[in-house]
Amino acid sequence: MLTHNLGYPRIGSKRELKKALEEYWSGKTTYKNLIQVGKNVRQHNWQLQKNANIDLIPSNDFSFYDQVLDMSLTVGAIPKRYQALITEEIPVLDLYFAMARGYQKGIFDVTAMEMTKWFDTNYHYIVPEFYKDQEFKLFSTKVIDEFYEAKQYGLITKPVLLGPISYLLLGKEKESGFHRIELIKNLLPVYISIIKKVAALGAVCIQLDEPFLALDISSEIKQVYKEVYNELKACFPDVKFMITTYFEGVTTNLELISQDLKFDILHIDLVRDPKQLDIVLEKLPKEMQLSLGIVDGRNIWKNDYKASIETILKAVNVRGVENVLVAPSCSLLHTPCDLDLEMQNEDLPSNIKQWLSFAKQKLGELSALRVSVLYPEDENAAIALSYNSACIDSRRNSKILHDEQVRKRVSKLTIKDKSRKSEFLARKTKQKEILRLPDFPTTTIGSFPQTKDIRKKRSEFKRKEISKIEYDNYMRSEIGKTIQIQEELGLDVLVHGEAERNDMVEYFGEQLKGFAFTKFGWVQSYGSRCVKPPIIYGSVSRKKEMTVSWSKFAQSLTPLPVKGMLTGPVTILQWSFVRNDQPRSETCAEIALAIRDEVKDLESAGIKVIQIDEPAMREGLPLLKDQWNQYLKWAIDAFRISSSGVEDYTQIHTHMCYSEFNDIIDHIAHMDADVITIECSRSQMELLDAFAGFKYPNDIGPGVYDIHSPRIPKTEEIVGLIQKAQGYIPKDQLWINPDCGLKTRNWKETKEALKSMVIAAKELRAAIPQVV
Template identity: 50%
Template sequence: MTATVATLGFPRIGPRRELKFALEKYWSGKSTEAELQDAASGLRTAAWARQKALGADWLPSNDFSLYDHVLDTSVMLGAIPDRYGAGAGEADLATYFAMARGTTATDDGCGQAHASLTACEMTKWFDTNYHYMVPELVAGQKLTLNGSKIVDEYREARAQGFETRPVLLGPVTWLSLAKGRDVDPFDFLDEVLGLYSVILGHLGHAGAEWVQIDEPVLVLDLDERQRKALTRAYAKLTRCGVKLMLATYFGGLEDNLTFAASLPVAGLHIDLVRAPDQLDRVLKAAPRSLLLSLGVIDGRNVWRSDLQRILDRVEPIAAGRDIVLAPSCSLLHVPVDLALEGRIDDEVKQWLAFAVQKIEELAILKRALNEGRASVAVELAASAQAAANRLTSARIHDANVSTRVAAATPAMRERHSAYETRALAQAEVLGLPAFPTTTIGSFPQTAEVRHARAEHNRGHLDDAAYQQFLREETARAIRWQEEVGLDMLVHGEFERNDMVQYFGEQLSGFAFTVNGWVQSYGSRCVRPPILYGDVSRPDPMTVEWWRYAQSLTGKPVKGMLTGPVTILNWSFVRDDQPREASCRQIAFAIRAEVLDLEAAGCKAIQIDEAALREGLPLRKRDWQQYLDWAVDCFRLSAAGVGDATQIHTHMCYSEFNDILPSIGAMDTDVISIETARSQMELLEGFARYRYPSAIGPGVYDIHAPRVPSGEEMVQLMRLAQQHLRPEQLWVNPDCGLKTRRWEEVKPAIEAMVEAARTLRVEAMAAA
């Protein structure tokens, strides 16, 4: 019997974010489409070569994307909304990026005049921090095969000597992610399957023997419609002349296991990191003719594997059948190469593995299975030693943190008074008008800001000069906000590199990278902190910056914090204790900061929980347990303040309607949410739930370069008033503004403030 190694996908961005810089150069008009495509081709070639050299036998193609693989699939199927003006089968790169980013009337990112267009909706990919573009389907739409990216990239690899297994998002997962406009997306099933059959036929004709078809929907609670669709899909697609490796990940098959194992595919990939207990049941259900791909290495976290432990589990299996060893999912979700890191100290570094190191681990496992453990004795000993060192390290546990968490009382989670009482106290202190305006927190991180930070990090700009630069940027931001007429101000966060990293760098128990970048969406990359030990707050983190900003204005300035659940979910989290335990430790650290801000005189404190929905388990039966501890951690961080202190939170790019009772249980005074792309649809659920507190529905989509008009914002707020009482409503952008340019931000915020004034006039007239 033989063991081989497969990768389900490799990071697209390049070791040093080469894709990000190529995209932004193209969008700014400083390079051509041909130059962008050359850069993309170079990244693909380098990824194939590297994976092959590391010992991978099954290389993926079509795992690369210029923006998003779900958007790629939508374009491939011709699911292009009419507003983008592309005819059947004619979508070009300008259309692709218009769907991803929207356009303005003067700049579509490609140097041509274009109408002002909104981007497609964007939300989180299952329970990850990766964002995908939501497919749109409308009644009467005709799908047509558009482009040949998947075949072209297979041929591109083959021409360079790399035999690949093309990766294709499964039709049932794509339809499950799609949003129907007056139509059920599954009404398009036969049409979609016809196009998939053509694609698979083209791949077979090009020489592909296997195709990896990703159906992560199989780890969810499937309804009967989805089960029937899967049955029809694979009865049809397995007749197309190529072998299908059906890939499931992010969880266990559970009640879908027998069903999945019975589908007429040639191979099945399972996630044994998220769901290790499913292996025995899979072995019983899977016929010997089914090639099993075992996801034994964590594709979503950065911890080094205990290889001997994995071998103990898979050796008996490999003795009786061919198996494929693989990461649990695509390596899209981890940084590229640990060897590029010089910032992490050696003790922590020995515990880690990035994408490159994970493939090396798989290659060691393959050699051990095919040639015997003695052939990799040195590597196995090193793996075991690293696991032992991590288990016994004095840096992991802090008795003071454990004592503090154990001493928490129920009263620490409760505000002193109900919202109605608090709202009256806050109105008296803050004196805000109807439809108060604010922003989410950050202002543009310009080239000058990034340069100053880089020079300071390199030691070329001393502390005093850097602090003076940041004070000047903050003062300019405060002055501009006063001039434009915003009601509640922010200091702009120029001192912050990232909303999680900034706090993690000031907390114990975190490590940080230099090149540990992970794609969030498009060209947006983040460096998640590595949470390896117990968390505490040695010193105040934000008080002095808030105090300085507030000294410059008579208007209220929000204190800006990242919430415990978001810090947890946007970090690579230790796997030696429950996530809930780590979250409570972070909650105590944020609570201390909240109380220090209030003591300094801050009357409005925003505790962002952008990732609360993202951490929701994939199976509904597990939701409440997660929501209970997540809400408890937020309340622990926020509830110590007095009635007159206004607690804000912010959430974005998630579906909230199914967890609204838990959002209500957070007991905030104001919540701001993303609603611009969805035309206020989210507010329908808030209205049905009768959400009691104030809401700031976003009227400015900051993830697109277009500048909306004031009238567009007024129309959105009129829609909002169909669902909520006017006195509940704030006016704000969808999210922070750090990724935008001042040239975009200033006219958009000016329009937003003018829109709020229009709403006030309309409200007075109606009264």
């Protein structure tokens, strides 16, 4: 029985790669230094896995930005607008970053590629762009180079490739008249070339990630799977192909997998779908090996060895020990690097610490499970099993998990608690009287640049190096500057800028009961952007007001409306490591009640516009459509619980970014937010196709420029996007705003971009015919 890993976090245990990337982008470090940092991270990760006795260690799981973008560069899927950047003067890595972030330098001015969520995770990938009859070629040799690098390091690794069919399905057609899957005939030869080269270097097992085999796919796609994997095996009879699926079970496509595909090892996610094991054991051909994804690759709770050993033994008894592998459920990309770094973290209680396992520890869990199954009489295995059982029992029996008052409050929720007092049109009339906003009102999504000085001051306060009075005064001065800048720019609805907030989820979690926090629990969201998800271990409730004083102060500085800024219950849930001992829907309802209390207090303090961000609403949607309605029912109920306790004159906003919600637009409308802002800029308003056949009833702000790129939008671009939006949405329902918060941008970029946006709004207003 072998152990293997699907992928390891590539940011570095102390975010070394993040820091090197941002220094490189800002010109503070060299290309050579960035390359060296990447090499250091890879070799550190390989050594960790070697030390943990992992039998099949992956290569090509490292990335400077995103593994899907890596594949696009590898196969030469480079959109035409970047072709001019393919020169000897510009490093290939800068071309790569231009595709991810846009590029504005000298004569070059190109926009970034679209970015969206990786299935139902908070990781973002760069969406491949496809054209009819598109040709592919081996443009980047990253896969080959990293296999060779590992070989030089003394390891024969398992190269990881995003499978060719999943790669195509993750992309988008950029012209009509074809389906991207038709491109497989042009793409497959490049994959064959890659595999040939790594096989020649000594690769004996290749991991092909095909998560779409766990989704609903058409009969046409199934036929392509059959043809592709039959051809690959025919070309490479001596190479072991491991097809990896994750985030859902394979039951829907098991007939295809077990009868029609030629490969050697199937990996299944037994954390997301433990029930699939019985039928997979029954249907999978005896000659195929089975990889059990039994250690949770997406959460941080310690593995229950006793339960896992029972599962492994079930598979071993059916297939034989030589045909079973154990692994994490998916890539460990989605977990923090190393729990050992938290040993001195006094803010993380020791009783909770013993319940946790991060990426490094999960490697140890795999090794311990293997030893326990193969050598049950081993003394060390017995000690490990005993300690693990004690930790599992400690959590199961802990008195800090449940608050009876919170449970009672959730159980007493009614339809009235989930409904505004009046319909939207009646509310809009009252809001117009109070807010007196112009046509095409302008606003931002909430956050403004988090400067180095702001982060330093927040860190000093946390370390108790400055007093609360000094900290509060500093933050008030930053809020004052932000309000003044917005007034000077001419924005209509302002925000306080969120200088006091470390992260849109962590900030609230720190003020809610039932949450715990790490110091080094960073997880990559996209590129250099890392988040530190809170840990929800128990019942959630609000301790006291969380944002009211800051919002009230900001509103006192201006006659213009200032939005109260909150994170919604579904997003807090999705972007946390959530307790797995009760239904997620119940935990979400608890969070919703805590946010509801804050919303009502903001209204009482005189805040007339309140934004409850839900960027993760679509992200939480199950991957199988027959499970959608159940999720959408409780998720939208949670948003309505949080937002429905206010009067009609209080305007409720929400925000969603990088979410494909064309197929759930009616559910989004059912959230009944007065204004919804969405990301549309990278897709050139493509998301608004959802509104072509659906008359969205409330107001909407389609994001008009991409804040994840340093590129400054031109006024005429913004005017064009809004004019395009008017083809879908009446002008009296349209707002103008960036596509997301401005936290990661600098002030120069922010001011220039917002100036373009405000000028665009004024031009659009001027073009409206005047009624005499």
